[in-house]
Amino acid sequence: MALEHAILVSLLEKPGSGYELARRFERSIGYFWTATHQQIYRVLKRMESDGWIDVREVPQQARPDKKEYSVAALGRTALAEWLHEPIEPESVRHDLAVKIRGAAFDDPAALIREVERHHQIHSDRLAHYLAGSGVTSPAPRRLPRPTRARNSSTSYCAAASPTSA
Amino acid sequence: MALEHAILVSLLEKPGSGYELARRFERSIGYFWTATHQQIYRVLKRMESDGWIDVREVPQQARPDKKEYSVAALGRTALAEWLHEPIEPESVRHDLAVKIRGAAFDDPAALIREVERHHQIHSDRLAHYLAGSGVTSPAPRRLPRPTRARNSSTSYCAAASPTSA
DNA sequence: CTTGTCTATGCAACGAGTTGCATAGAAGGA
DNA sequence: TCCTTCTATGCAACTCGTTGCATAGACAAG
Numbered sequence: 166m167a168l169e170h171a172i173l174v175s176l177l178e179k180p181g182s183g184y185e186l187a188r189r190f191e192r193s194i195g196y197f198w199t200a201t202h203q204q205i206y207r208v209l210k211r212m213e214s215d216g217w218i219d220v221r222e223v224p225q226q227a228r229p230d231k232k233e234y235s236v237a238a239l240g241r242t243a244l245a246e247w248l249h250e251p252i253e254p255e256s257v258r259h260d261l262a263v264k265i266r267g268a269a270f271d272d273p274a275a276l277i278r279e280v281e282r283h284h285q286i287h288s289d290r291l292a293h294y295l296a297g298s299g300v301t302s303p304a305p306r307r308l309p310r311p312t313r314a315r316n317s318s319t320s321y322c323a324a325a326s327p328t329s330a
Numbered sequence: 331m332a333l334e335h336a337i338l339v340s341l342l343e344k345p346g347s348g349y350e351l352a353r354r355f356e357r358s359i360g361y362f363w364t365a366t367h368q369q370i371y372r373v374l375k376r377m378e379s380d381g382w383i384d385v386r387e388v389p390q391q392a393r394p395d396k397k398e399y400s401v402a403a404l405g406r407t408a409l410a411e412w413l414h415e416p417i418e419p420e421s422v423r424h425d426l427a428v429k430i431r432g433a434a435f436d437d438p439a440a441l442i443r444e445v446e447r448h449h450q451i452h453s454d455r456l457a458h459y460l461a462g463s464g465v466t467s468p469a470p471r472r473l474p475r476p477t478r479a480r481n482s483s484t485s486y487c488a489a490a491s492p493t494s495a
Numbered sequence: 496c497t498t499g500t501c502t503a504t505g506c507a508a509c510g511a512g513t514t515g516c517a518t519a520g521a522a523g524g525a
Numbered sequence: 526t527c528c529t530t531c532t533a534t535g536c537a538a539c540t541c542g543t544t545g546c547a548t549a550g551a552c553a554a555g
Binding site: 167170171173174177194195196197198199241244245247248249251252255256257258259260261262263264266267268270271272275276279282283 | 360406
């Protein structure tokens, strides 16, 4: 329900075409919201017909013409309203956590490698964020070696005691 | 694509009905994957017709009968396969981050309260996790007061310099 | 000359997830 | 008695998001 709003933010930063937005959603705003070009084109259509954004045909040489979108008054209002709503239920979908919990019924060792891989990915991304933001890096942290996680991991996570392990 | 697998994990921990699963998805496994009862019932149907799970009609007194599901051999195989696949693109959808970025075009002060509210919610949840897991709490951390975030926040976040602020 | 890549837009079909509504018996409180 | 809550299951309609495919001109590499 928020792709519209992510697009509004991006168009306020700089007007652009569907194609350009799709590029931005590969980085920049895409770090916070993912979307494919299909979705973007479809939502742009709707936003335009709702009067949230304006279109301008821009002829180009040496490449196809494009439609440049910019935020209309109605769009700004809609964005402002959304910004003032509290964010709610935050629906969680965390594959890795489900797998970790499922590991009790399979081979935990294989998952540990996967967890470490993800830790690496997230560390790298954090470094990337910080490098770009100009904020000085906090003291680097590393994952503490597992202490007593091996047997305690099922204690609250599992609704009931697993029958295998 | 992973609700099936979350259900398999939950049913391995303890067989149960659609209704009971829906309860579990309100806590326990629900911390990692959200699902409504509608979704659960629909997926259970499919899993059953695919032979991933077995059903057993359980007559009850003083309440409606229920169908108790348990994991079949095919289900265990499917889960094992899934556990060994690497997790990929991790599609990100982070309302709060989009709002923070949009705040440059609106009232940043209002959002600060929202951010603090969320920090509180996450701290509480972390405490809850740790309390349940038996892991000793790490040194409590608090958000550093904003240092120079006010003007640097747009540097890499924004694809282009915002024209208002 | 063909193949592949980049810009630029879009349709059609599907699958995942949400919302609203419906049923139905038992129990408990106003 | 009526109303609400709890257990238990489900249909129908919708929106959101993904995947596959299509078009089409310009350009560069082989």
